[in-house]
Amino acid sequence: MKTAVACFAFVLGCLHAADYVPIAGGTLRTALPMDGETVPVAAYQLRSKPVTNAEFLRFVLANPEWQRGKAATLYATSAYLSQWHSASDFAPHAPNAPVTNVSWFAASAYCASEGASLPSWTQWEFAAAADASRKDARNDPAWRAQILGWYEKPSVERLPDVGLHPANIYGVYDLHQLIWEWVDDFNGLFVTVDSRAQGEQKVFETCGAASLSLGDKENYAVLMRIALLAALNGQDSVGSLGFRCAKPAQ
Amino acid sequence: MSKLQFQPRFNRALLSSLLLAIGSLAAMSAWADAAADLPVETAELTAPPMVPAPIARKTPAKVIVNLTTEEVIREITPGTKYMFWTFGGTVPGKMIRVRQGDTVELHLKNLPTSKVPHNIDLHAVSGPGGGAPQTLIAPGKDATFTFKALNPGLYVYHCATAPVAMHIANGMYGMILVEPEAGMAPVDKEYYVMQGDFYTPGAFGAGGLQPFDMQRSIDENASYILFNGASNSLTGKNALTANVGDKVRLYFGSGGPNVASNFHVIGAIFDKVYHEGGLKYQEQVQTTTVPPGGSTIVEFVPKVPGNLTLVDHALSRAFHKGAIGIMSVSGEEHPEIYSKAATAKAEH
Numbered sequence: 001m002k003t004a005v006a007c008f009a010f011v012l013g014c015l016h017a018a019d020y021v022p023i024a025g026g027t028l029r030t031a032l033p034m035d036g037e038t039v040p041v042a043a044y045q046l047r048s049k050p051v052t053n054a055e056f057l058r059f060v061l062a063n064p065e066w067q068r069g070k071a072a073t074l075y076a077t078s079a080y081l082s083q084w085h086s087a088s089d090f091a092p093h094a095p096n097a098p099v100t101n102v103s104w105f106a107a108s109a110y111c112a113s114e115g116a117s118l119p120s121w122t123q124w125e126f127a128a129a130a131d132a133s134r135k136d137a138r139n140d141p142a143w144r145a146q147i148l149g150w151y152e153k154p155s156v157e158r159l160p161d162v163g164l165h166p167a168n169i170y171g172v173y174d175l176h177q178l179i180w181e182w183v184d185d186f187n188g189l190f191v192t193v194d195s196r197a198q199g200e201q202k203v204f205e206t207c208g209a210a211s212l213s214l215g216d217k218e219n220y221a222v223l224m225r226i227a228l229l230a231a232l233n234g235q236d237s238v239g240s241l242g243f244r245c246a247k248p249a250q
Numbered sequence: 251m252s253k254l255q256f257q258p259r260f261n262r263a264l265l266s267s268l269l270l271a272i273g274s275l276a277a278m279s280a281w282a283d284a285a286a287d288l289p290v291e292t293a294e295l296t297a298p299p300m301v302p303a304p305i306a307r308k309t310p311a312k313v314i315v316n317l318t319t320e321e322v323i324r325e326i327t328p329g330t331k332y333m334f335w336t337f338g339g340t341v342p343g344k345m346i347r348v349r350q351g352d353t354v355e356l357h358l359k360n361l362p363t364s365k366v367p368h369n370i371d372l373h374a375v376s377g378p379g380g381g382a383p384q385t386l387i388a389p390g391k392d393a394t395f396t397f398k399a400l401n402p403g404l405y406v407y408h409c410a411t412a413p414v415a416m417h418i419a420n421g422m423y424g425m426i427l428v429e430p431e432a433g434m435a436p437v438d439k440e441y442y443v444m445q446g447d448f449y450t451p452g453a454f455g456a457g458g459l460q461p462f463d464m465q466r467s468i469d470e471n472a473s474y475i476l477f478n479g480a481s482n483s484l485t486g487k488n489a490l491t492a493n494v495g496d497k498v499r500l501y502f503g504s505g506g507p508n509v510a511s512n513f514h515v516i517g518a519i520f521d522k523v524y525h526e527g528g529l530k531y532q533e534q535v536q537t538t539t540v541p542p543g544g545s546t547i548v549e550f551v552p553k554v555p556g557n558l559t560l561v562d563h564a565l566s567r568a569f570h571k572g573a574i575g576i577m578s579v580s581g582e583e584h585p586e587i588y589s590k591a592a593t594a595k596a597e598h
């Protein structure tokens with residue numbers, strides 16, 4: 001269900017409802033196998049596009065405790081929204097470009113304001129396995145090479161708008177080739193549930209451990225996503241790291 | 251409204267970071283006690299092919315090493331560019347030189363302009379991961395990691411972030427020399443050279459900006475096999491130099507990720523080869539193998555002027571994939587050792 005937005009996105013108080021698309025779920029062959037190589041993914045809804053500068057500005061204006069300079073340092077470092085001209089002006093960045101330099105805490109608070117939460121890793125990975133015509137395109141070398149290309153391009157100072165690449169089969173945009181994205185359980189991903197390996201937190205960070213524990217070894221793009229999440233703390237902000245939100249199925 | 255809803259999640263995250271902080275504070279104060287009396291110095295790192303000056307100290311120190319991770323586009327061969335991932339902006343990364351027994355405090359900073367996370371695993375470290383778990387950092391972040399250089403030798407360091415083979419194939423390796431306590435014999439010239447294999451969809455010299463080719467990397471089908479990250483890094487105006495009679499020492503390593511080197515200098519015999527960068531040497535060696543993630547120290551004396559040629563003696567690599575370098579030797583001719591003219595032609 002598409003919501004027509006008959007107002008300028010940056011006008012404060014505009015009743016804008018973000019577009020969430022239903023995803024039926026299923027069995028995912030995951031790159032982060034915890035307990036077997038596949039995980040069941042229950043039906044959920046995913047925001048079709050990442051949260052934009054205009055949307056995030058509306059949020060911080062309505063919730064001043066999340067403005068740059070006001071957010072507690074435990075929840076956001078000095079890099080938080082540092083690319084914005086001021087706490088209430090995202091210039092020189094475009095209103096429809098994805099917001100970045102947002103901490104996990106701030107992203108979580110934003111999603112809560114939409115009655116949603118950050119997607120779990122498996123929810124993100126499930127949706128990101130799809131291309132425009134297939135629910136799981138990951139075995140296609142051409143598709144893999146195409147999305148891998150983004151990681152080798154220099155980071156840009158001003159990100160392009162969301163929604164410029166074609167949507168995937170679910171109607172979700174920009175899971176690749178635009179930004180990194182937070183997931184809700186990023187700091188629980190690297191604790192193995194195998195009791196024989198207790199205390200082996202973040203085993204993923206050394207190459208030997210990574211080669212043993214990772215699934216989908218030839219999907220370098222998704223391995224880099226995991227590496228980035230492993231490098232983060234909840235208060236961190238990165239210039240190419242944004243987010244989208246997820247909701248339970250209706 | 252929204253604040254309350256996510257309270258439980260951030261409590262969990264906060265708790266774990268507090269516990270981590272308490273744990274590392276205790277560990278750090280133990281280090282501080284042990285290292286408190288050591289003099290502190292900052293290591294002078296060098297870009298290849300240069301080597302940091304020998305260590306004059308006879309006692310241990312705490313050595314600060316400041317290293318960056320940088321993603322840079324530059325020529326891999328004239329006319330063809332590549333996005334290199336580097337330590338310190340060069341391939342191989344900046345060379346580090348410390349002394350056995352030193353306590354090394356390594357500061358790694360991933361530049362904000364980077365696209366991907368990086369870390370460092372130094373083979374000179376005794377401990378799981380070699381520093382990789384402590385140093386995994388997102389773009390714009392930094393990390394500090396301390397280790398004691400217990401073992402002398404020439405050691406490779408490299409990025410160990412997944413996918414590791416890609417980070418190494420993009421140039422994320424370098425070397426750290428840990429001088430033995432007794433020091434090293436002085437020589438006239440020291441150079442730093444590393445071989446690495448690179449994977450692109452286009453053939454050698456195809457032009458444009460070539461991306462990394464994952465499948466060719468997995469297949470170990472290199473498009474380029476290079477000394478110091480470019481086909482011309484040791485040729486033309488970039489040639490190494492030495493004089494006739496100089497004692498020359500090369501710190502040579504293999505970054506890989508996949509291809510071992512068969513290192514040879516055309517026109518010279520190695521007087522000494524410290525195989526695997528260790529303490530014992532073999533004498534009178536023509537060619538020496540260096541595995542990926544391994545090193546060697548070779549010493550020789552150029553006897554006559556002219557160009558010596560560094561190659562991987564699996565020669566298709568030298569002549570078709572770029573593994574070639576020049577050492578230009580100046581000085582007096584010694585026809586009793588090497589006569590330049592073909593004798594038969596000159597005398598009839």
Ligand SMILES: [Cu+2]
Nearest residue numbers: 368409417422
């Ligand atoms: Cu790296």
